[in-house]
Amino acid sequence: MIALLIRDLRLAMRAGGGFGLGLAFFLIVVTLVPFGVGPQSELLARIAAGILWLGALLACLLSLDRILALDWEDGSLDLLATAPLPMEAIVSIKALAHWLTTGLPLVLFAPVFGLLMNLPEAGYKPLVLSLLLGTPALSVIGTFGAALTVGLKRGGLLLSLLVLPLYVPTLIFGAEMARRGVEGLDITTPLLMLAGITCGTIALLPFASAAVLKVNLR
């Protein structure tokens, strides 16, 4: 399992664009928003938390089809399937690798982007915490979507259509938590809900992803 994780991480780093692309996309979104809504700093401060969450979500979404597509094309997914490792473990590792290469950098760089968006001081800790708690769920749900569409020729757009509705609860609680942090309100309830969603998806969704992947490999 660890070997697989290391292999995926190494591939993501060396193939170019694994680490950087998601982050660059995040930066672009954050840069474009002021062009869209105007540069008034108080307006930016009010929407900063939501925009940062949305940017993180879209950056996550863009890199989803890379989770399984490359391994599917060169046949290493078939090899992995015949390996003694259960399929559930494989998809979990894939999701973990995706989170380490996409989710975690987003979490780490979110404060910098918060600075660009004029995020109020009180908002930093809840924002980072909410992203830290929420992005694993995004990766796990995304792996399910990637497993669903892995056999398709042009799965990219369909993948977004399938995955985005599934992201709704995570986004609601994550952005709500960040917003409440900015306004100095109590963040306990959304924090617990977000943590619950993440734990639930991590525990249950790999079974669905594995089942789907088995069907696709049939």
Next chain:
Amino acid sequence: MNLNTLWAYANPKKFIQATDRVLPVISILAVLSLVVGLVWGFFFTPEDYRQGSTVKIIYLHVPSALMAINAWLMMLVTSLVWIVRRHHVSALAARAAAPVGAVMTLIALATGAIWGQPMWGTWWAWDPRLTSFLILFLFYLGYIALWEAIEDDDTAADLTSILCLVGSVFALLSRYAVNFWNQGLHQGASLSLDKEENVADVFYYPLLVCIAGFVLLFIALVFLRTQTEIRARRMRALLARERMG
């Protein structure tokens, strides 16, 4: 009727024979109850003292919203049957129900907007009920798109039924998440079995007739579409056999 006799209709031939027999009856009943319910509702009920004549959109709005959710539930059940018992008719019924459910969702959203404009002063508000219906519509779209995208029939049936299961959980989760996210503008349930507070009787009875009409219409459409799917698949099999010589 016990379950053993029900499973007999998993045989496509028996399904087509049986539905052929009941389909005309159901269709006529659906048209009849829709005409009676809508005419009764539109022309023979008083206007609400506050809402005026706009109240009459309830005869389209409530039944379609009801069927939008029930269609998804039906897809959930038939998907489970497909996963557990591998009856093709079941998977095809789920496929057949999806576009009907999507249209029902759209009707509910559209009639709601038309009613909301004069009453709430806005076509659309990010109210929990409205939002969760929009999300439900997105789920329908994704489900239909996945069916269309996959060429192999059995693979498509497997993948879409798992998507339906996972989607149901997330749809339910979204339903409660949006409650938390925004306060509602939408009124409470207009109908319920255990509450005294239903809509007034003058509106209630034509509404029930309309709901019956929508349920029958849904059943008729699903039967018809499932039959079409079965026949299309049979035709493809025949063509393939002919090409093989």
